[in-house]
Amino acid sequence: MSKTFRAALAGAYIALLGGTTGALAEEWPTRLEGHGGPVKSVVISADGKSVLSASFDYAAILWAIADGDAKIVHRLIGHEAAVNDARFVNGTFAVSVSDDGSIALWNLESGEMASRIDEGGDKMLSVAVNEDGSRAIAASWDHNAYLYAVEEGRLSRIAKLGGHRGNVNSVEFLPEGKGVLTASYDGGIRLFNAASGELEREIYAHGWGINVIKAMPNGKTVLFGATDGAVGLVSIAAGEEVKVLPPHERPVLSLALSKDGTKAASGGGDGKIRFFSTLDWALEEEFENPYGPVWGIAITPDNTLVLYAGLDDHVKAWQVSPRKPFEPVDNDFPRRFQISETDDPGELQFARKCSVCHTLKPDDANRAGPTLYRLFGRKAGSLAGYPYSKALKEANFIWTEKTVSDLFDHGPDVVTPGSKMPIQRLKDETARDALVAFLKRATDPANGAANKKEGAQ
Numbered sequence: 424m425s426k427t428f429r430a431a432l433a434g435a436y437i438a439l440l441g442g443t444t445g446a447l448a449e450e451w452p453t454r455l456e457g458h459g460g461p462v463k464s465v466v467i468s469a470d471g472k473s474v475l476s477a478s479f480d481y482a483a484i485l486w487a488i489a490d491g492d493a494k495i496v497h498r499l500i501g502h503e504a505a506v507n508d509a510r511f512v513n514g515t516f517a518v519s520v521s522d523d524g525s526i527a528l529w530n531l532e533s534g535e536m537a538s539r540i541d542e543g544g545d546k547m548l549s550v551a552v553n554e555d556g557s558r559a560i561a562a563s564w565d566h567n568a569y570l571y572a573v574e575e576g577r578l579s580r581i582a583k584l585g586g587h588r589g590n591v592n593s594v595e596f597l598p599e600g601k602g603v604l605t606a607s608y609d610g611g612i613r614l615f616n617a618a619s620g621e622l623e624r625e626i627y628a629h630g631w632g633i634n635v636i637k638a639m640p641n642g643k644t645v646l647f648g649a650t651d652g653a654v655g656l657v658s659i660a661a662g663e664e665v666k667v668l669p670p671h672e673r674p675v676l677s678l679a680l681s682k683d684g685t686k687a688a689s690g691g692g693d694g695k696i697r698f699f700s701t702l703d704w705a706l707e708e709e710f711e712n713p714y715g716p717v718w719g720i721a722i723t724p725d726n727t728l729v730l731y732a733g734l735d736d737h738v739k740a741w742q743v744s745p746r747k748p749f750e751p752v753d754n755d756f757p758r759r760f761q762i763s764e765t766d767d768p769g770e771l772q773f774a775r776k777c778s779v780c781h782t783l784k785p786d787d788a789n790r791a792g793p794t795l796y797r798l799f800g801r802k803a804g805s806l807a808g809y810p811y812s813k814a815l816k817e818a819n820f821i822w823t824e825k826t827v828s829d830l831f832d833h834g835p836d837v838v839t840p841g842s843k844m845p846i847q848r849l850k851d852e853t854a855r856d857a858l859v860a861f862l863k864r865a866t867d868p869a870n871g872a873a874n875k876k877e878g879a880q
């Protein structure tokens with residue numbers, strides 16, 4: 424996309440924020456296409472006209488919804504690993520958290536990263552923002568949650584919220600500054616003071632880890648989803664489960680609440696999505712996403728559609744009201760994960776271990792890593808337009824059969840310390856040789872092998 428076109432889109436996006444009605448069901452596309460990897464979370468802006476999605480491809484995307492179309496306003500690029508969650512702060516900012524252990528603040532007008540705080544390594548899985556956009560909280564796998572002030576386009580840490588005995592998976596603000604809730608793999612839901620970040624008490628202990636929570640707008644109850652598939656509503660004052668909802672057969676991965684608080688949805692590792700009325704907690708609709716886990720879920724402000732995200736590179740919309748039969752779209756995602764029909768062990772290695780982040784074609788398809796097309800003979804970190812880490816940019820060697828082999832013999836953390844490629848090794852020399860031989864062939868434009876097999880896209 425050209426810079427001017429992008430600027431015009433950003434302008435249109437800001438202009439859109441004036442309205443309040445939000446996009447109607449018929450104005451939503453059935454898919455939001457543009458990520459280069461599985462999508463971890465999806466949220467809709469309060470005005471219902473924009474969407475933020477976060478992906479395994481190391482980016483978040485700001486979308487503008489209009490006329491049955493989802494336009495990419497900005498790709499928010501700067502995290503150094505999968506982006507797990509992103510939230511609107513107000514009209515002009517958003518926050519995101521990543522496997523790289525950092526929280527970032529983005530200016531939605533420019534699409535630039537305005538501020539970032541790295542808490543030192545462990546994954547951050549979820550983030551929440553309070554009503555007036557002055558505070559953000561992030562859940563970390565280092566067993567803490569982190570509370571931040573969002574002021575004048577900058578993030579600053581206010582407090583570290585400790586006391587958990589496991590990874591913190593999910594965080595929420597209660598309305599009107601009444602507190603902060605955290606949910607942990609240790610099975611606990613805890614209440615902290617929203618100003619000081621001090622622990623007030625553990626409000627609930629579930630026998631299994633809790634993956635996700637959503638505070639109800641009344642500030643009195645919290646919905647939770649757990650690793651054992653349980654979905655329930657807990658009273659914050661009484662500290663007990665007041666409503667048990669139908670369990671998922673696999674861990675619960677996502678929960679959503681509608682803007683008016685009258686609808687809720689749960690998504691699980693079993694691919695099921697359930698849609699409830701929160702007035703009586705009746706199950707209104709249910710369907711199964713045939714393509715695996717539901718990592719992200721959102722309800723449009725008019726309560727007509729559910730947006731959901733998972734292994735696919737796109738976000739999909741499902742119309743719940745009036746109910747439209749759910750028809751799984753013919754889908755090309757599994758290709759990348761399926762082992763291609765080949766006897767070439769090098770190609771198998773590539774399909775399994777690399778293809779989710781790299782293409783072999785000139786186009787990188789927005790994957791997390793640069794295309795490996797024409798890799799051999801190229802200086803490390805030298806592809807124009809790809810946002811390499813400092814480590815790769817400053818690396819001073821050429822990719823050859825030997826250096827590629829060394830990369831997986833010793834691992835990227837040793838060969839290119841500071842690289843944003845995940846740590847991986849291929850110690851078996853025969854397997855490594857097969858991978859390198861395959862790459863040599865498939866990345867060579869003269870060969871054309873790159874375009875032949877689907878598994879090696």
Ligand code: HEC
Nearest residue numbers: 776777780791792793803804805811812815842843844845
């Ligand atoms: C989870 C995503 C991910 C996976 C899986 C992955 N990579 Fe990468 N790879 C990256 C990223 C991101 C970079 C850019 C690193 C940087 O800038 O520090 C990269 C960089 C590279 C580079 C350097 C390219 C250049 O232009 O200098 C090579 C070579 C490479 N990867 C090969 C592989 C191979 C082969 C596999 C499979 C065995 C693989 N990668 C698996 C994400 C991934």
